[in-house]
Amino acid sequence: MSASNYLRRPGRTSKPTSDVRPGPPEGLGPGIVECLRVKGYCVLTDVVSPNDLDAAQGAIPNVDTWVQPAGLVQDGLLGDEGSSRIIRLEQTNREMKPPSGSGFPGIDFLMWQLLEGLTAPLREELGFSGCQRDETILHEAALSEWDNMDLEDEEAERWCNTFISHKVIIMLFLGPKRGVVELQPFDPDADSIEVTTEPGMAVVARTDELSFRFYSKGHEPTYAATCFIRQPHILLMRRKKMLEHMVPAAEQLDTYRMNRMREIKETEEQEDDESVPRKWVADGNRMFFKQELINVRSASCRLASDWDWETTQLAVLRGGTDTVLTVPLQRWDHNVYFRQEGDSDAGFPKTNCRHGAFMDGYDLLDNWKFKLTVTESEAMDPAQKQALEVAYEAMHQAGYKKTPGASYPIGMFVGQGTSEWYHADRRPAEIPGMFSLTSWSSSITAGRLSFLLNCKGPSLSIDTDQASSLTAVFQASDAISRKGRFTPSTAACAIGAHLVLASVIWLARSQSGSFSNTGRCFTFGDNADGLVVADGVGCGLLKPRMEIVDEEEIIDCDSVGTIVGSASNNSGGRASNLRAPHGTSLQELLLEAIEASGIQPADLDIMECHGPSNCTGDYIEVMSMVSVMRAQPEDQGSMLQASCSKSNVGNSISMAGLSGLIKTMLCIRWGIVMPNVHLKCLNSRVDLGDPRCQSLSIATELLEQGLGNIDTNVFAGVTAFGWGGTNIHIQCFGNPDEGPRPEAEAWQDEPKSRLLYWPAGGGDIDIDRRPRKGYFIIGTFNEWKEGVHMHSEGDGCHGYTLTLGENRWEQFQILIDGNTSKVMHPGQYKAPKGTKVYGPDDLEGIHEVTWLLDARGKEGHSPAGRMGDRYRVRIHVAGKWMVVTWTKLEDAITPTPAVPLPAATYCLRGSWDDYEGMLAMDPVAATPGVYSAQVTLRGRGGSFIIFRNDDPAQAIYPARPNSPWNEAILGPDDPMEGLEWCLFGRAGDCFKIEFRRTLEDDADTMKLKWHKL
Structure with a gap:
């Protein structure tokens, strides 16, 4: 417990005194x-x-x-x-x-x-x-x-x-x-x-x-x-x-640290000076990154979940939704090709997989928007239709308008594999010859988009199977990068497109052993047995983050994501077979991208993996990744979050890389790590005892704070492999955007208000707080009638000795010069001591904001205070600082005689007058502490509660609603809605109510009874 004088200013030459009473x-x-x-x-x-x-x-x-x-x-x-x-x-x-x-x-x-x-x-x-x-x-x-x-x-x-x-x-x-x-x-x-x-x-x-x-x-x-x-x-x-x-x-x-980080990054001394903390190198790379950056200015995509990637697709990925289902009849009757139990492959081969992820409205197109005839539109490959629409949407979001005669220096890079439209089960029986070549040729897609959207930049169709769309991003970013005197395009569209349309292509992939027999991509799992295909079409419009206009650098911060211009691309060469990933080549791929970015391997926070969805391929990719990213012991303390979107939305082949890039941009933008679906048991070949793997994290549920300090820029990598050994790796960079994020919950330890009081003072007290006559106290102890003068104790301290009444608590406020229009109060209801002092205000509007001196103790314990106990209430003023405190006075220390307590009054408020008035209870002269009153019912039954001193904050009421008189009694305190006594009778019945209150052996005993007259 604090000593009574702990707010006095200590003297430099005086012997120090303790602010707290002695104890262990x-x-x-x-x-x-x-x-x-x-x-x-x-x-x-x-x-x-x-x-x-x-x-x-x-x-x-x-x-x-x-x-x-x-x-x-x-x-x-x-x-x-x-x-x-x-x-x-x-x-x-x-x-x-x-x-x-x-x-x-x-x-x-x-x-x-x-x-x-x-x-x-x-x-x-x-x-x-x-x-x-x-x-x-x-x-x-x-x-x-x-x-x-x-x-x-x-x-x-x-x-x-x-x-x-x-x-x-x-x-x-x-x-x-x-x-x-x-x-x-x-x-x-x-x-x-x-x-x-x-x-x-x-x-x-x-x-x-x-x-x-x-x-x-x-x-x-x-x-x-x-x-x-x-x-x-x-x-x-x-x-x-x-x-x-x-x-x-x-x-x-912190300023010294920031300056050193900038200096380290500018001199790139982190490779030579081992005394530089590893964290500074990482933070310097994030805060003062100086390589070329490419903005993903806008994006649009069509996936199995929805066509809105910023809301629905985000919800799908955040919630770990599985979008895979059985092949719909709109594509073909899959029962014909699915191998049932006991079936043989006689006649034509069959498949063990019947699941995929399919989008709705894959064949829809507003042909008049692009000046296409109905015949040409019907003949077009649906993948081209969707690619045209996502490219148009991305350009429109970036501010490019489709106006007659307008052309744009925008490149068009389309990642698309072999078109399934030619073999599609649900296509027009006859396609006019003049449209047949352009209808199912994937090589025409980029040129067709450039033609229809009047884009005059480079136009290139790319087919590297599952690496196609990420290769398109690589080529698009390269096309808009500045190289010597070369004048690049102002922007470029990177597009990925794949639609599952043909059962014959499905059967061919199944025969190659690519498909999962269980119908899911169990990426990183010990039960991974192949992939499931998915629809996917998307476009990202890329622009340089910085442009030079009139010899001035203009930085464009308006984007949905940012990628690092220094990506990497290589081939696995002669691996064990044409489709197998090559571990050494993957490590070289990652190292090349990291070195080109000018960062350290441990700086990468997220890796969106290709995820072959087979045990061998997953193992090779994971071990190649940690062998580069967490090879050094000093790097193994920072977690590497690995994920793969294929577990949610399937493998969209040509669109797979761009789908992973979109997911990564969402992770960075929202500062979260999204879960991998269906991961129950990690690939048993991955040795968790390996120090490199101990820093690997694969989320199985949403990690809202998975990126740690979300104000720090994040590096993320996206990898894709293609059949034939093509490997591509692109890095993303950025920090979470506070715009789309909901308000974060407040920490329990939000910084508190400044000091409430400073004994040395400082500053000037407001003129309206300066008293002429002094400070006065008013409260429940004197029934709020008239302020009582507080005596000066020196050093800006004024005090009053308050004696507890039978409630063992008192509420009070302080008046300047005894004026009820200049009330000092705590600004809150029933405030404890040591709270900020507000005012002066008029008493009329602030009756409820009071200090509460409560000595009742906790429930289940003997009361800490008794009727007649004395407390010294003090207001301390030092310059602009002001605070109210109180301490209990011990008789052995301050043998001041107790102040006589004023007699309390009690009254009823009930339903007989709609709780409008107060009915006084008369003291029974023969029995001290007993009060009685008579009431007459106006209708069938009645209810009431008791108030002390006509004070709405001193209600006495039963412990249960509609209680009889022998129930436990609570109060005096604030009234509780629904807790009242009930009288059972008819209109005109008269009852005598008798209330008894006694204090014996420190126990406050209240009893109530009534009877009908």
């Missing part, structure tokens, strides 16, 4: 936190035991491993003099108390004891959850004999994290000399406070509100031990939120 270290927490909440610091005397103090003083001369911190670090500790030299003490086991007189171990264990008492109050009163302690640091306070030390990068990183996340500091003063702690709030108006320290005392302070400096009073050094209480999870917050927790010392180190 573990029990001091509530009192310390009350001081921290109100004024930001707490002084404790005689905390260190004499034996440990003597032993510690005796051990100090034997310390020979002192370190002088850099100046920026000293600023965050005890100042350049207070932390002239420091040493970290060995941390003790909190479960094993060292023997008395052990010295430094006893000092460190005392930190554990204080933390034990502080943890719960810090969480409940200040919202500091998840608190942990740092190691104990021994400080020598003396004038330094050495020049300032240079700040090392590792030291800056360690101390910056400490100063960002610390909330409280415990300072134990070991002597042998007296010292001074200077405390200064982060408020320019506040004056500083100097606390004289003596050996064995302690000061606990809020590091998020105060700066502090320690120095010796004499010419000889003195010593102190400190320990920070930190919230480590602050370091995981997004940077914007983290900045709210930064104190000046942390801001200075």
Whole structure:
């Protein structure tokens, strides 16, 4: 419990007094936190035991491993003099108390004891959850004999994290000399406070509100031990939120860190200087990335789930939806080709797979929009129709309008395999000869789109099977990149298109062993047995992120995603067979892209894998990936999130790479990692004991914070393989966009309001808060009748001794000059002590915002206070600072006679007058504490409750609705809706109600009865 005078300003020359009443270290927490909440610091005397103090003083001369911190670090500790030299003490086991007189171990264990008492109050009163302690640091306070030390990068990183996340500091003063702690709030108006320290005392302070400096009073050094209480999870917050927790010392180190990251990135010294923290290299690559970037300015796609990739497709991927189903009759009758039990392949081959992912409306096209005849439109390959529409939509979203005569220098790169339209089961029986070649030739798609959309940039159709669309992205980004004097296209469309239309193609893929017999892509799973095909058509319109206009760099930040211009493309050469991925080639592919981007392998956060969906192919890809990304031991601490969209939407062949790219852009934009569906058991060939694999994460459910600090830019890779050994890898770059994201839930430990009171004062009190006659108190103790003068106690403190009534609680407000139009209040209903003071306001509109002095204790325990107990209520004023507190007066300390309590009155409010008026209850002269009244019912039955002193906040009511008179009684307190007593009778019946209230043996006993007259 806090001492009664803990808000007085300490004198520099006076002997320090404790702000908290003496007790064991573990029990001091509530009192310390009350001081921290109100004024930001707490002084404790005689905390260190004499034996440990003597032993510690005796051990100090034997310390020979002192370190002088850099100046920026000293600023965050005890100042350049207070932390002239420091040493970290060995941390003790909190479960094993060292023997008395052990010295430094006893000092460190005392930190554990204080933390034990502080943890719960810090969480409940200040919202500091998840608190942990740092190691104990021994400080020598003396004038330094050495020049300032240079700040090392590792030291800056360690101390910056400490100063960002610390909330409280415990300072134990070991002597042998007296010292001074200077405390200064982060408020320019506040004056500083100097606390004289003596050996064995302690000061606990809020590091998020105060700066502090320690120095010796004499010419000889003195010593102190400190320990920070930190919230480590602050370091995981997004940077914007983290900045709210930064104190000046942390801001200075953070500025140093940012400047060093920029310098490291500009000089690329991370390969040569091993002293640079690995985290700085990674953060520097993210914050100051300098390679060419390509914006995905807009995108459009048609997938099995829906045609809206930004909403429906996002929901499908976030929720882990499985979009695979059986082959619909709109494509063909699959029962003819599906191998049932006992079937043979006599006549024609059959398939064991009957599942795929199919889009609706695959054959629809607004032919008049593109000036196509009905005949030509009907003859067109549906894949061309969908490619035309997604290209038009992407261009329209990017601001390109289809106007007569308008042409655009836009490239058209289409990834499309062999058209299935020629073999489609559901196509027109006759296609006119003049349209036959353009109808089922995939080589015409790019040219046809350029023709219909009047785009005059490069036009190229690409067929590398499952790598087709990602190769189109690679070629499109290359076409708009600046190379010497070459004038690139202003934009390029990268398109992928594949529709499942022909049963004969299905059977051919099935005969090659590609299809899954179980009908799903079990990517990364131990049961992976092949793929299922899917429809997919999509387009991304690419533009350079930076353009030079009139010799000025213009950066376009309006995009749905960003890819790194330096991608990589290679071939597996002669692998074990034509379709098998080649591990060495995959590693070379990834390394080439990483080196071209100028980043480190461990910088990649997400890998959207190709996911062959067979055990061997998945294993080769995963091990190739971790062998590059997490090969070095220092890189194995950062998680690599691996995913594959094929588990959700199937394998859309020519569209597969672009589908993975769209998913990756959504992950980055929303700051999430989307789940892999159907993954029950990881591929058994992947050895989780391998250190490289221990940093691999494959999500099986949505990870809302899967990317860690979502303010940090993210690197993600997308890989695709094609039959014949074609490998393609593209990297994405960007940070989550706050625009489409819902508001994040507030942390429990949001930064609290500034200090409520500062004993040293500072600033000027508002003129309307300045009293001429003084402060007056009014409340339930005097039935809110007239303010009672509060007596001056000096140093801006005014007090009044309040005596508890029979309720054992009182509500009150404070009046300036006794004027009810100048009311000071806490701004909240039934506020506790030590809350901010608002006002002055007129009493008429603020009856309910009061302070509540509650001594009833918790339910199930004997009451903490009794009728007649006296409390000293004080209002403290120091400059612009003002706070209201109270402390219980002990008779042995203050033998002031009790103030006589005013007699209480009781009244009824009931249904007989629609709860409009109050019916007074008369005291029964013969029996003290008994009150009675008579009521007459106006209708069938009636209900009522009782009020004390005609006060709406002092209701007395039953514990259950519609209760008889012998039920338990609650109150006086706020009335509860529905809790009332019921009278059973008819109109005109008269009842006598009798209420008894007595206080015996500290028990408040209330009884009620009535009878019909």
